[in-house]
Structures are given as C-alpha cells and as structure tokens.
Amino acid sequence: MDCDTSVTPVACTYSCPSDQFFNSGGALTSTKKVTCNTATAEWSHMSASNPLGVLPSCSDKTDPTSYHLTAKIGLAGSDSCIDGLTAALQTALESSSDEAYNCMDNNQCAISGSAKCSSDSDGKLSLEFVVKQSGGDLKTSAIIDAFNTQLKTDAAAKTFTLTVGGKRRKTRATTLTADGTVVSTAESGCAAGSGTVGTSCIKCPAGEYEKDGVCTACAVNTYSDTVGSTKCIDCADSLKTITTGSDSVSDCLVTCTVKDVANGFRSPTIGYTVSEGTTLTTFCNSNYSLEYETTNKALCKTDTQPTCYKKCVIQSVDERATLQTTTLKAGSMLSYKEELKFTCSNKDKDMFNVQCAGAGNLYDISCPSKRI
Template sequence: MTADPISCTHHCPDGYLYELNGTLQTSGSVSCNSSTAQWSHMSRGNPLGELPKCAASITPTHYLTFVDMSFLGSESCPDISKTQLALTTYFSGSSSDSYSCIKGENPACSITEVKCSSSSTSLKITYNVKQTGDLKIPVETFSSQITADVKSKNLKLTVNTVKRRKRAIELTGDTSEISGPTARCEAGAGYVGTVCVKCPIGRYEKDGVCTDCPANTFSNTVGSTKCNDCSDDLKTITTGSDSESDCTALCKVPDMVNGYSYPASGYTVSDKTTVYTHCKDYYSVQHNILQSRPCGQLDSTKPDFPNCYRMCKIVHISDSMSVTDKSVEINSLLAYKEPANFTCNDEKDTAICANAGQNVSLYCNKVSIILLLAIIAGGTLLLTVTMVTVYFLCCISGKKKGMARREETAVEPMLKLNVGLGGVFRGLDEQTYNLADQRSDEDDESEDKKKETSF
C-alpha cells in the first residue's frame, strides 16, 4: 500500500458503452483508500469491486416522444380511434414546418398509444409521437411547437362523434407536458435515452430496459431476455452474475482485530474467495500464519486465524561486536512468535518474540575458548600469589610450632579462598577446576620441600 490514494481509469472499446445511474458512459475512474485497502466502487452489493460491463451500441428500432395534454370543451372522452385521427389531421394540416415528420405520403412519425381520462373540468389525453424514419427536422422541434401552440391556445381538435345530435366536438389544448424522445430497441437490448445497447452478460432485457440478473441467477450470453437459475441450492454473492461459476456456497468475511481485510469484514463472498488481512502500523499476523486464505477456511476460534498482534522490538544487543548477523539490528521489529536468528562468536543463537509487543534483548550466552583460557590463567596466577604471600608470613614468625600452626591455619583461608574463587568461576567446565586443584597440589609439594631444606 502507498500513502497516497491510487486512482485508475477504465475505458470501453470503441462502439461500446456502460450504464451508470441511468446514464451511458465510455469511461470512468475509481480510487483506492490506502488506509482500508478498499476501492471506491466496492460495497456490500459489490464486495469484489466488479467494474461496469461494457455493452455494444446498436441502432434503435424507433423513438418515442410522450405527450401529456389537457383539453377544454368536453366532460367525457371521445372515441379513442377518432381522437387519434383528429390529432394526426391537426399536425399534418398545420402550416408549421416543425410538424413535417408527420406530413407526406410516407411520414417518418405517427401518433400511437392514445389514451384518455376525464374530470369535471377537462379531458386528459396522452399519446406517443413514434419516429421510425430519419428526420430532416429533429423531433425536439416537434415537441417545442406543440408547447407553443398549447400556450397560445391555437391547438384545437375537431373530433367526430357517433352521436346523431352532435356530429363533432371542439377540443382546445390547455396545458402540455412532453418527455423524450427515448429510443426503443430490439429484443435483448435496452434503451438509455436515445441510445440502444445490447444487454451484456450478467443482465437481461425486461420491458425494453437492460436489468441485472436477480440474486441466485446468472446470464452468460449477450442479448439475453431471461436469466438462468443456480442449481443444487447454490447462491450468488449479489445480483448481475454472469457465469454459472458465480453460483457457490456463501461466506461472510469475519471481523479482524487491529487490522482490516480485503474484501472488507462483514461482506458476503464465495467460500472460495481469497481474503487478505492487512494489519495496522506496528502490528502483524503471527509468525508462520498465512496472511491470505479462502474465506471458507477462516475460523476466528482457531489458533491459525490471522489476527494482528503488536510486533516485538529489539532494544538491546549485549555485545554488538559478537553479533555478526547484519539482519539483526537495534530497533528491528519481529512478528509475534518470530525468531531472531543471529551468530554469536561463530555460534548460532536465537531470540524469540514470545509475547506480543514486548522488547527483546539479545545476549551472547556462550563464552569463547580464548576468554575461557584467559580466566583459567588469571585464576591460577591469583592462587599462586596468595600462597607465596602466606608462606613468607609463616617464615617471619621464626617459630617451628607457630609455623606449623600457621601452616595449618593458612590452609583454611586458602581453602576458603579457593571456594570463593569457585563461586567466581561457577558455570565453567569441571576440567577447569581440576586443573586449578592439580596446580595447587603441585605448589604445596614445592613448599614442603623448601621447608625441609630450610630446617
């Protein structure tokens, strides 16, 4: 991960579009939140961050402009077919060029789907202007002219009736609302505004619109008019599935302690979806525990669950000259239960992060051979000097008995001194002590010989 958000732009090939929130686009951008490892388009409904599917743009079969008008002049609806004829007659007979698409022998436009409803004050008539051919004048101009005629009260319809007493009724346009034009497409395609697109995989055409396949269904064919059901009680993660492999056993991503996951905790995914654990700063998963694995293998009650633990820190090295492994340094971090392997005086040694968050100190526990020999030599020299000193003290007294007593007395402090030295040399090999005792015996024999000579 990086400190700054990552942004990516996705594009559709030429001639392809994708729908997003009711509009068609050819490209879009998404960004990644580096603190949560989540992309901006990911959600519970899109846990894996699927990008919109591009669809081929195709020619519409026709266009429809919907007109909603209210008329004054009657309290009851006239015959629908005669009302439709009256509307066609008005537009085709108008002197305005704005209605040119409905004029001529083979007009590009026609009036369709006429409906009527009445109230105590007016009639409401709705209809579509259907365009099936090319237009010299855009249909938007047609719509604008209707609005102008209604506003000026110039739009008047003469509707013939079957009643004998009244041959026709006059209807004057009072208000109008117009929407469109919108495209209409072939089967298996949907319209968005004035554009038709083939329904891509994962979607199907329903009532002229491309719609995501419902949950637990899928469509792996472009231009589908229906979706296929999953088999064997398998389910899909969300809607819009485009492959039978999307039918699977489901798994809910568990919560992560001191970290977060991708996909996010709480999202429902396939039991085969790999879940990645990301720990916050100075935390990591336990040593030798996998940081990513299929969702179906995650169980927070088991010891191999990838929880995040605070890392240990190496704060002390007893003798930096003895540690020859450059990878072990002060302030280095260790994962929970991770060993720090280092070399101390040519001997392999290890320290372990036994408790999460503890400070770790490294010590050289084994004494080198050179240091051991130095200690033995120093101890031997100290013992010799001590015995010589005691001997001269005995000679100064000048009395044989006193000297004898002093010899006996001198042995005791020497033995005590020897015991004290043994405390100093505790932990050394038994061979070291034997060497010291052997040299002490040799010194005693030498002293006895000197005494016999002096006497």
C-alpha cells in the same frame, strides 16, 4: 485499460472496443474512469454488490423498432376533467400546421392508448399521453425529437389548445389551453433482447437480459452467457454467484463471506461475498499485528480467516542486554508469537530470549545480576 501510476490513487480509464457502448446512468458511453487505492488494494468501483470490481460489459447499438414520447401538459380552461380529451388531442395534432406534427397526419405517429386527465387539490388540470412513432425513418430519432421540441415550445408559449365538444346542437365547446407547464421525454422502443437507453437501443450483453425494454443485470445465483438474452439461467444445485450480472456458468461457485476482523480491515471489504479460495488481504490497526511470520494474504475460507492480535510491549531493557539484529529499547513492540534473542554483557556465552506468548503482554528484558 490505460492507467497513470504517477498519481495517487492510480487513475485508470476503461474503454470499450470501437463502436461498442454501455449504459451509464441512462446514457450511452464507451469509457469509465476508475481509481485504485494501492494501500488497501481496492478499486473505486468495488462495492458490496460488486466485490470484485467488475467493469461494465460493452455491446453493440441496434436500430429502434419505434419511438415513444411521454408528455404531461398543464391545462387551463376548466376546473375538472371532461370527456373527449383523447379525440380532441388527436384532432389538435393532426390539424396543426406545424411540420413537426406531420407524422400524425401521415400515419407515422399515433396516440398510444387513451390520454389521462388528472386534477390536483387546487383544481389544476394536467393531461398525460404517449405518442408512438412506428413509421418513417427509425434509424434516427429526428422525427420524434422534432415533435417533442415543438410540443414543448407550444405548451410553454401557451399556444397549444384543445377544443372539446360543441358539435351537437345546443352544446357549447370547451377550449383548454396549455398553462405553460410541460414535461416530456422521448425514448426508443427496441427489439427483444435489446434495451432502451434514451432514444437509442443497445444489445443486452452477456450477464444481462431484456426485461420490459430495459437491459437488466441477472439476479444473484443466475447468469446469461449469450448476447441479446430475454431471460437468465439458474445456477445448478446449491452453487451461487458472487454478485449480479454473471455471464457464465463458471460464475456459479461455492462462495465465501469475508468476515469481520477486530482491530483491522480486509480487502475485499468485510461483508463481501467472494468465491471460496479468493485471496484476502488483512490489514491490522496500529499496535496490532497478525501472528508473527504469518502472511497478510490468505485464501478465503468461511471458518478460517486471519486474526489481528495486540502487540506485546517491552517495558524496560537492561543496559547489559544486546539484541543481535537491532537495538532494544523500552517501548519496543513484538508481534504475537514473535521471539527476541539477546545476549548479556555479563554472560558472554549464553543466549537469552523473550517471546510474545500472549497478546498485549508486557515484558522486561533483564540480565542475571551476577556472573557465574
């Protein structure tokens, strides 16, 4: 990962090895930009579901085994659905002179299942159907993409027509014409263990499994440690994973929940589940502190996590008092259990002290009024 530490927050770019990718919002990509807030020790991609800020796993592309075009076209010419629409659709596509539909005529493409007709409250018809390409060149989506482009063009231009019936004596044919509305999406069909990303396929990386043609992160308390998995493995006994997408049995752990801290915050964030023993960093709000000389870093234990205490306030300072290391003044604050030692000009040989024994206490620094 390449980072620019000259900017705030620190900006980093995560990159996959050559020829590997990951799914980002339905598209294959090989890079991800993230930032790190050095003040809170948190990455921009950390969340309750990703408390450790795990970056996406990269994987290889694989060749599709098929392509699917899902389309919905608005039709005019009838105010209700009629029988025979699937056959009429098949005929219209096979008999078309447009080269983009040729795959229907040479058995490379076919309508998958039956076309579904629906009518809205205004009587507007729409026809939904799926065209599957399982033959021809499957290394690219060129055939199904051309089909999709032509279908959108014909539907938008209202030149796409279906003729239903009219073959029997004394029956009248019904002609339905596209009304200009069309929604269509092309996707790939992938082999077991690979997932669809648009018209591409990617091998499901460790930590994911293929479910209904999609690479899906393993659920909490499960893992997959091999590429191309079709199922995840349950953690043994009462062990748990911190988040989804675990890729090793070593991710099955005794866990710890980051607890709330009054008058402060933590990193990882409060409410996150992490492995027991993870280092937590606690930050206290202004006028609050941890116990004096206690580090703000501590291992996550379910029952013991650092607390923020209100600081003690020095209300007044005798002009004869001198602190050995700094200058005392009214309004100075002490951390909980912090001790201040001071001398008095009228008691040269004696050392005095004041300690913040109770959170938020108020103290006066005073010297004896008489020499002895």
